[in-house]
Amino acid sequence: MDFGTIIDAAFSAALGPQAIVFALAAIGLNVHFGYTGLLNFGQAGFMSIAAFGLAVTVVTWDMPFWLGIVVGMIAAVVLALVLGIPTLRLRADYLAIVTIATSEILRLIFGAVEFKDTFGGSNGLNGFAGTYQRLNPYGDGVDLGIVSFSRNDLWSITVGWTLVAISSLLVFALMRSPWGRVLKSIREDEDAVRSLGKNVFAYKMQALVLGGVFGGIAGIFHILKQGSAVPTDFNTTFTFYAYAALLIGGAARVLGPVVGSMIFWFLIAGIGSFFSQATSGADPLLPEWLMTNTQASLIRFILLGLGLMLLMIFRPQGIFGDRREIAIDGR
Amino acid sequence: MAVELSEARAALANVSNEPGAAKPDPIVKGSNITRTFGGLKAVDVEHIEIQRGVITALIGPNGAGKTTLFNLLTGFDEPDEGDWAFNGKSLAKVPAYKVARRGMVRTFQLTKVLSKLTVIENMRLGATGQRGEKFFSAAFKSLWSSQEDANTVRADDLLARFKLDAKREDFAGSLSGGQRKLLEMARALMVDPELIMLDEPMAGVNPALKQSLLGHVKSLRDEGRTVLFVEHDMDMVRDISDWVIVMAQGQIVAEGTPQSVMADQRVIDAYLGAHHDTDITEIDVADLEAEADAELDAEAEENKS
Structure with missing residues (x-):
């Protein structure tokens, strides 16, 4: 058993690009669900439409990289408007149904054989990250003992954590303002807010767009850090992992999604590495009849699910949440 | 302000007691407002006017359409047909938040604190x-x-x-239930409304707090606001309202000053019941009625002077 490898895997994942993608996506969900109470189950849709906005612009249409970024962000905004206009006047559940359906529709369109010329079919698109990679100032990767990153990852985490920091700052600035107060009030009781002369629909739309833009940034960052845009990456699991990260950290807290995402990936990678080692080699720690090497990679998800259940029972407010706020719930 | 108030009240003295009576200075004016839920006509108001600067009570049995009328007037629900105006400007099809911005703010029967x-x-x-x-x-x-x-x-x-x-x-x-009522009222005042509409402000409030709530509602009128409230508590209605509108089965069946309305046979039939003014443990009803009438007359005298 090599604990160094386990710790390296856990910390590298917690600080690495994958955690950043989920942190950004969860920041968006925090605006939607945590602050405004909008049930967006299709964050993966916002991610995929922005990602393919960039990839299609650069690869298919052969346009500049920065124009692709703009197209990607605009696509996320447009998606928010298209989803919001019919559903935000209705009860919260409708948004949930429509968003999850839309994210699946988008994923299937991007992976469809019929649109192979545009979206690249199930293999997706690549060759759009050249500009991003050329901006990399680092000469080599780093190995700090407990964490190690390749040259590309080092560049990605520099860009990624900067984006997370800017996004968190923006959320902090917005949520302490009267604007943020209106969002939180809408989460509590829409009609009360309406009776005080606030245009609830407009605020929900603004929140949906803002959170969708964070989702778009997450999607673009996701395809840049790996250099390819693959439709199957953007399945519903993506959204639910982001929700898991948000709930672990604590909804309606600025740093909740960020810390939640780090913990999520720390545990996923750490537990995965532990069980993979415990079941490999000539004389494994866990005997073959108990767990085989192929089962080991799945056990982390079982444990994660168990962990989430325990969290919801014993600390429903997440790491950062305020117990008092939760205690009042259900009236 | 006091002069204006007494003027507004005095003006009501000449208003007829017929349903939908015209007021000298109405802040809200509506006509032919109907709303049906399935086959049920929940609200069917031919004409309604709310006098500016006074406290108007809206009473009636459960299911009379009081809250539905509130919802319609404030834009929280859309009528099948009808038109109504606030300060002379039509409010038909105006969304709830704009109604509030124009100065017509409501509270809710089930308090909505955040x-x-x-x-x-x-x-x-x-x-x-x-x-x-x-x-x-x-x-x-x-x-x-x-x-x-x-x-x-x-x-x-x-x-x-x-x-x-x-x-x-x-x-x-x-907060406790009563404190929530207070908070909701105070929060509505932050909007600085001309007309404040209270949906059952006394429901679930203990007697001690009720007294102070009464004072607060009166103080709203005294600072020049118009108050319209729905209430089942007849003591409150008698105590603070300047005008009473009675609804039953979606229609306005009577209106008038509290004293006249409570003596109105139509109201007694539809809502109050014959012995509304008497303690049910008492047996000698006739005596009590005479007593109550005397009391009402005395009160009326007091108000005149």
Whole structure:
């Protein structure tokens, strides 16, 4: 058993690009669900439409990289408007149904054989990250003992954590303002807010767009850090992992999604590495009849699910949440 | 202000007691408002006028359509047909938030406090025209902090007036039922409405708090606002209202001063019941009625003088 490898895997994942993608996506969900109470189950849709906005612009249409970024962000905004206009006047559940359906529709369109010329079919698109990679100032990767990153990852985490920091700052600035107060009030009781002369629909739309833009940034960052845009990456699991990260950290807290995402990936990678080692080699720690090497990679998800259940029972407010706020719930 | 008030009240003296009677200075004027739920005609109001500057009570049995009429007037529900105007401007098809901005603010039968916000945050939300509520200026505190401070001063004054200042930093969800009613009323005042509509302000409030709530409602009128409230508590209706509108089965069946309405046979039949003024443990009904009438007359005399 090599604990160094386990710790390296856990910390590298917690600080690495994958955690950043989920942190950004969860920041968006925090605006939607945590602050405004909008049930967006299709964050993966916002991610995929922005990602393919960039990839299609650069690869298919052969346009500049920065124009692709703009197209990607605009696509996320447009998606928010298209989803919001019919559903935000209705009860919260409708948004949930429509968003999850839309994210699946988008994923299937991007992976469809019929649109192979545009979206690249199930293999997706690549060759759009050249500009991003050329901006990399680092000469080599780093190995700090407990964490190690390749040259590309080092560049990605520099860009990624900067984006997370800017996004968190923006959320902090917005949520302490009267604007943020209106969002939180809408989460509590829409009609009360309406009776005080606030245009609830407009605020929900603004929140949906803002959170969708964070989702778009997450999607673009996701395809840049790996250099390819693959439709199957953007399945519903993506959204639910982001929700898991948000709930672990604590909804309606600025740093909740960020810390939640780090913990999520720390545990996923750490537990995965532990069980993979415990079941490999000539004389494994866990005997073959108990767990085989192929089962080991799945056990982390079982444990994660168990962990989430325990969290919801014993600390429903997440790491950062305020117990008092939760205690009042259900009236 | 006092002169205006007595004028407004005096003006009502000449208003007929027929349903839908015209008022000398109506702030709300509506006609032919109907709303059906399935086969049921929940509201079918031929004509309604609310006098400016006085307290008008809307009473009637359960299911008479009082709350539905409230919802229709404030834009929370859409009527099948009908038109109504606030300060002479039509409110048909105007969304609820715009109705509130024009100065017609309501509270709810089941109080709607924002549980997970503190009391003072609940209050601040009520302020209108906040620069910090616009998305593009929200992120820059310097653009809205001075306005926020001014709103906070106003909110603190109102909290002190409603004796909620000790609860300033508590979550609104931790307040008692009566305190929630107070908070909702205070929050509505942050909007600075001309007409404040209270949906059962006394429901679930203990007798001691009821007294102070009565005082608060009167003080709203005394500072020049118009009050319209729905209530089942006849003591309250008798005590503070200047005019009473009675609804039954969606229609206005009678209106008038509290004294005249409570003596009106139609109202007694539809809502109050013959012995509404007597203690049910008493047996000698006739005696009590005579007593009550005498009392009412005395009160009427008092009000005249």
